[in-house]
Amino acid sequence: MSIYSAAIILFLVLDPLGNVPVFIAALRHVPEARRRIVLARELVIALIVLAAFLFFGRYVLAGMHISEPALSIGGGVVLFLIAVRMIFPPATADGFAEVRDEEPLIVPLAVPLVAGPSAMATLILFATQYPDRLLDWLIALVAAWFASSVILFSADILRRRLGRGFLVAVERLMGMILITMAVQMLLSGIALFIAYDVLV
Numbered sequence: 001m002s003i004y005s006a007a008i009i010l011f012l013v014l015d016p017l018g019n020v021p022v023f024i025a026a027l028r029h030v031p032e033a034r035r036r037i038v039l040a041r042e043l044v045i046a047l048i049v050l051a052a053f054l055f056f057g058r059y060v061l062a063g064m065h066i067s068e069p070a071l072s073i074g075g076g077v078v079l080f081l082i083a084v085r086m087i088f089p090p091a092t093a094d095g096f097a098e099v100r101d102e103e104p105l106i107v108p109l110a111v112p113l114v115a116g117p118s119a120m121a122t123l124i125l126f127a128t129q130y131p132d133r134l135l136d137w138l139i140a141l142v143a144a145w146f147a148s149s150v151i152l153f154s155a156d157i158l159r160r161r162l163g164r165g166f167l168v169a170v171e172r173l174m175g176m177i178l179i180t181m182a183v184q185m186l187l188s189g190i191a192l193f194i195a196y197d198v199l200v
Helices: 003-013 016-027 032-063 066-087 108-114 117-129 130-151 155-199
Strands: none
Touching: 003 016, 003 066, 003 117, 003 130, 003 155, 016 108, 016 130, 016 155, 032 108, 032 117, 032 130, 066 117, 066 155, 117 130, 130 155
């Protein structure tokens, strides 16, 4: 897998367009002068959390004796479920009811909206399958995070100029792309399991 492919997968998993309505709602009670400061802080925290999972998450899995085929298949299932939710979101997917009035700190913006379980699982999957390419995955993570940050910093502009309907349509298109990637991960995991079973 190339850095470009990994960055695309991570960008889709981070789902910045899907998070735009939640970020707008979470920051609506924050004074306008502080919104960008709070947003930047939350995004940096999310990056630190994701980088920690990239470098150390695989050791947790190793301690739990989880095999590479199982991780690939499990990661594919997680991505598939995330993609299905992007295409067919539940009625409360926008998260407006869960947003509190005070200034958000770590929760819910940094974790779990940006640094969510799917992003963590994807990074652990990359690090476990290709442990000698951690620098490549870090570059892919930073690229996907930066692209997501640009979109989230432009949330108000995107909402005003494009409208919520357009953002929903783009998110569902991203979900379709992510489904194909999830299926590929599933097939790769099954192939690894078959090869592992034959060797054993």
